[in-house]
Amino acid sequence: MLNRIRQSIVYRIGTLMLLTVLVSLSSMVASYVISDAAENDAAAVNLAGSLRALSYQLSATAPSGDIEATATLADKLAQRLTQVLSISDFAASDNLRAARNYRKVIDSWEGEIRPLLESIAAGQTSSDSLQLATRLEPFIDDVDALVFDYQTIAEEKISLLRLVQVGSLFAIVALVYLSMYILHRFVEQPLKQLTNRSLSIAQGDFNQHRLEIDSEDELGVLARTINYMSDEIHATHQDLAHRVEQKTAQLQKSHEALDFQYRLARRISEGPLPGAELGQWLGAFANVADLDNLDLCLMTPEGEAPYEHLVQGHGNSHCSGSECGICVSTCGPTDESNHRVYRFPLEVDKRNYGVLMCTLPQGESLDDEQQQRLATFADSVTAAIAINEREAQERRVALLDERAIIARELHDSLAQSLSYLKIQVTRLNRANRSEQVDKAKVEEIITELKEGLDSSYRQLRELLTTFRLQIGPGGLRSILEQSILSYREQHPQINVLLDYHLDEVPLTPHEEIHLLQLVREASQNAVYHSQGDMVQISLTQADNHSLNVRICDNGIGISSAPEKRNHFGMSIMQERASNLNGKLNIRRREEGGTEVQFDFTPLYASERERELIWRNA
CATH class of the missing domain: 1.20.1330 (f41 fragment of flagellin, N-terminal domain)
Structure with a gap:
């Protein structure tokens, strides 16, 4: 009781x-x-x-x-x-x-x-x-x-x-x-006391004085429970505050790392990274990731030693440089003579461009986030090197393609003209060596030589104009209009018309260049070889987003002989059409003249079609 x-x-x-x-x-x-x-x-x-x-x-x-x-x-x-x-x-x-x-x-x-x-x-x-x-x-x-x-x-x-x-x-x-x-x-x-304590708890104050209620009744049990709850909540609150501070610091670090990756990616997209600038980026990465002793070794795929060794801090002081091949192929952490080394190969498409190393004292290790940052930085450096190499390769391929085009252009124009002039010079020598010089024949040969030289000079100017051609801010339409003005000035007897309806079509530079060269080649053939007085150029877009290019003239029509077709640069137009994955058709018009028709699907329409197929699937 x-x-x-x-x-x-x-x-x-x-x-x-x-x-x-x-x-x-x-x-x-x-x-x-x-x-x-x-x-x-x-x-x-x-x-x-x-x-x-x-x-x-x-x-x-x-x-x-x-x-x-x-x-x-x-x-x-x-x-x-x-x-x-x-x-x-x-x-x-x-x-x-x-x-x-x-x-x-x-x-x-x-x-x-x-x-x-x-x-x-x-x-x-x-x-x-x-x-x-x-x-x-x-x-x-x-x-x-x-x-x-x-x-x-x-x-x-x-x-x-x-x-x-x-x-x-x-x-x-x-x-x-x-x-x-x-x-x-x-x-x-x-x-x-319980009410005041409850109000302070409701206001988020868990650090007041404890409830001094020592009775064994229900209120005493409630007071002890509230004291225990306050202590637990206060401890939890402090722990959460500490964890929030840690998470905030981690988020700040992550933000700095993301900002660093964004700036690095933007810089990579602007152009190649030289070794000195890459060293600066390595130093900036070390500050962001709070890491010292970094080594960045850059190697060619065929080389056995790095052509560039960038060091941040002391780097790997135990690196002897004699086993670079083994070092580049090693991935992950290894323990080496009182220190721990993490290696991240710069590898893409089974091609190795070097290795990124982080050296730590023995007993220390990198957490998952730091390893992820190192791997991301290594991937960025690899991407920069790969992009630079790819761009260089593309430039080499483009240069070779342009040289091949120049060679074909020279072969189809100046080479044939020079061959013709060589033949005429041979005839002139024969005429001069004969006992009786036929002045009329010599005059005829000289006249043909002069016409051949004029034709060669005109072709040379056209080739120079073609090779110097660049697409300016006005795009394809502007350069086509300039070319038509040039034709009208050089050949006022020929009416050149342009029907352009591709203002809303986003063409890539590659598509614009090949399309421009194809139109110029076809229009030049019409101007110089059709013997007509009208050339009409039409560029339109069909309902299926494919582009239709038509160049028509009212001249004598194209010859059916294969050698004549090659003389007019048909093979060059076929090659440009194949570069755009299009279809080229050259035919004689029933009403007279020649029609060059070219159909192809631009890149943006192909991507849209693939997206629709994916959505339907």
Whole structure:
């Protein structure tokens, strides 16, 4: 029970309420019992008091000789004595003072007073009223003592009732005070502390003073729980704050690394990276990644030693340079004489361009993020070298292609013209060595030589114009319009028309160059060999996004002989068409003239078609 009261505030308050109710009920029951016991006390006092009056009446009636009146009063007095006993709280045989006085009154009445009164009334004993009153005086004194006893009993009951009421009042007041004290001490103050602590926790303050509630009841358990919860939350909050700081630092590092990779990628896209600048990028990477002792060895695929060895910090001080092939082919961490080396080969498409090394003291290692950054930097360097090599290869291929085109152009134009001039010079020598020089024939040969030289010079100028051709800011349309103006100036008798509808088509530089050269080749053939007065150039786009190029003239039409076709540069146009994966068709028009028709699909349309196929799949 005491443990329950100590461990439960609810049980404690309930016990106080129960005690208060029990005290109140006890007071009510005691009051009821006492009041019920005192119910006949007034009647008993009244009846006992009336015995004195009847005694005085008998002292006056008996000497008169009225036997009947005396008997009536005597019976009435005896009856009241019986009534007094019946309403008393004690029996006649009790040892109480009131019971003893009652028995004394009964004994005096039945043994002395009543027989005396009846004898006097019957005249058997002579006595006057004064003498009788004197003889009744002890009886009356006993009756007075009995009345006093009943009065005392009634007063004692009233005093007991008052004592019970006062005691109940004090007990109830004490219980109420005790309840208020317990509520204030063990409920109000702890609840106030709990409320203030809860408000501070709600505001995010977990570092206030602990709750000093040492009771074993529910509020004490709640206070200890809140203290534990606050400590745990505070520790968790500090841990989270520390982790947030670490994550923020990591994110900052990641941001710096991403910014570094972005700047490096942008620089790679701008052009080749020389060794000195690559060393600067290696230093910047070391600062971003918080790494020292970096080595970047660059090698040719066929070489056995690096042509460039860039070092950041102390680098790999144990690098002897005698086993570069093994070092380049090794990947991952290795332990070498009191240090740990991480190697990241610069490899792409099974071609190795060198290795990136990071040297650490023995016992230290790189985390996953640092290894990822090193691998990313190695990939970027590899991509830069590969892009530079690819661009150089493309430039070499483009140069060789252009040289092949120049050779074909020279062969189809100047070479044939020079061969023709050589033949004419041979004829002229023969004519000069003959015994009889035919001046007319010599003049004819000289005239043909002059025309051949003019033709060769004109072809040379056209070739120079073609080889110097560049596409400026105006794009394909602008250069075509400039070429047409040049044709009109050189050949005012020929009307050259342009129908251009490719303003919304995004052509690549490769497509523009080949398309321009093809149109110029076909239009030059039409201008110089068609013998017509109109050339129409049309560039349009079909519904399937393919491009249609048509060059038409109203001249004599193309020859069906193969050697004539080659003379007009048809093979060059076929090669340019194949470079664009297009279809070239050259035919004689029914209404007269020649039509060169070329159809091809530009790169952007091919990519769109592949995207649609992928989406449908």
